[in-house]
């Protein structure tokens with residue numbers, strides 16, 4: 001409202017302040033606010049000025065929009081499989097795939113746990129390829145005290161409503177190279193300005209999401225509806241969240257980032273760290289109680305800090321687990337990331353990515369859940385595991 005009165009909804013000082021605060025937090029020389037994570041990736045490609053047909057290597061298990069975008073821009077996409085601890089790109093698979101023709105490596109940090117970015121950065125550098133980190137899930141995560149988004153030549157973050165920082169869409173590119181940052185800023189400035197109709201739509205969407213995820217509304221309305229849908233035969237895809245085929249689009253993901261969103265982002269940066277700590281505490285409590293019987297996404301290095309945007313378990317009988325847990329009162333999420341090799345015809349198959357897509361189930365550990373409720377969830381998961389088995 002203040003922004004409306006002051007006329008700073010669309011343009012104002014907050015955008016630059018947000019970029020500076022973000023660059024400072026990640027520990028890079030510059031950052032540029034962008035209309036969405038995928039728009040940021042497109043702007044990075046433009047700033048790099050790559051030849052069409054250049055080789056781009058992506059994680060086989062990731063967000064399908066990423067390889068799809070690279071391919072739609074005319075690049076030749078290749079995949080490196082994931083490893084089954086961090087679920088990120090396997091450095092050995094990258095080493096076997098990369099050649100001197102590879103111009104770009106895109107490494108995705110999934111669900112708040114950084115991938116093996118140090119090894120990946122070394123391999124990319126040895127072949128003269130630009131490393132781009134997909135940090136959509138990883139605000140605040142770090143390896144060896146260095147934040148995700150500060151290892152590559154570029155990183156990009158998403159501020160969509162389900163992400164750690166939510167500015168009703170938008171995102172940020174981080175970069176080691178101020179000149180390229182300026183180039184991206186110029187491209188981002190050319191985007192058409194947004195208007196009040198856009199703002200109204202985004203506020204309505206955010207309000208709707210806040211209402212349906214409110215515990216009271218969820219328990220009385222959404223949960224019974226999910227149980228009803230679960231009883232229908234074709235329900236599997238209904239429970240898949242995030243990516244659906246029609247999401248591979250830039251529609252609604254472009255348009256200049258607004259100063260209003262930047263002011264929301266600046267405010268969130270000030271309050272988010274305690275929330276992330278609470279999320280991590282919940283995740284560790286849940287994982288701690290289940291780790292002997294359930295395989296979780298993890299990292300095996302002491303100096304890695306995760307934000308646990310999503311707690312991620314692997315169950316050979318994932319669909320059965322999801323159904324049983326819903327019956328027991330625990331709502332879960334699956335099929336957010338995909339085996340991207342399925343996107344490309346004539347593509348090799350990637351066993352790690354295929355297994356991850358089949359088996360991953362996200363368990364609830366968001367910051368508002370109390371310790372007692374986490375213990376309750378752990379008991380329900382253990383009960384479902386005892387009934388169905390985990391194959392661990």
Ligand SMILES: Cc1ncc(COP(=O)(O)O)c(C=O)c1O
Pocket residue numbers: 036037038039062063065066108134136137157158159160170171253
């Ligand atoms: C891993 C990952 N990368 C990239 C994106 C794209 O971000 P955006 O929706 O802001 O374009 C997403 C969005 O969910 C994502 O999860």
